[in-house]
Structures are given as C-alpha cells and as structure tokens.
Amino acid sequence: MTYIEHRAxxxxxAVWRTSTYSGDQGDCxxxxxxxxxxxxxxxxxxxxxxxxxxxxxxxxxxxxxxG
Numbered sequence: 482m483t484y485i486e487h488r489a490x491x492x493x494x495a496v497w498r499t500s501t502y503s504g505d506q507g508d509c510x511x512x513x514x515x516x517x518x519x520x521x522x523x524x525x526x527x528x529x530x531x532x533x534x535x536x537x538x539x540x541x542x543x544x545x546x547x548g
Contacts, residue, residue, distance in 0.1 A: 491515045492531060497522070508525070509524050510522065511524050515533070517536045518533050518539075519533070519539040
C-alpha cells in the first residue's frame with residue numbers, strides 16, 4: 482500500500498469532530514486525529530479537500546490561536 486492509499490484509508494475511517502464553540506449554522510471546520518497528523522476539512526463540504534497538518538505543526542497552530 483502506498484503512502485497516499487494509506488492516508489485515504491485513514492481518512493475513510495476518521496472520526497471527525499467540531500469545536501464545542503462552533504455555532505449550529507454549520508459554518509466551521511472539522512478535525513480528525515490520524516496517528517501523528519491532524520486532518521482538517523470544511524464542515525459544509527465533508528467530501529471536499531482535506532488539509533493534513535503534522536502533529537508538531539498542529540500544536541504550534543493551536544498555541545498561536547490561543548495565545
């Protein structure tokens with residue numbers, strides 16, 4: 482199995498979640514933990530593109546938005 486095929490399998494079984502701070506309008510992003518990465522997608526387009534962020538990169542992103 483190639484790296485891309487492996488990631489596709491991971492995305493297919495991913496458990497997506499939204500922030501508890503998200504409104505009920507559906508205008509938010511969803512995230513899913515994938516081993517050492519975090520997947521991010523638009524909640525309005527669950528079959529659309531997915532942005533993959535490394536574990537350290539996701540941590541830095543969260544630190545910057547909290548900070």
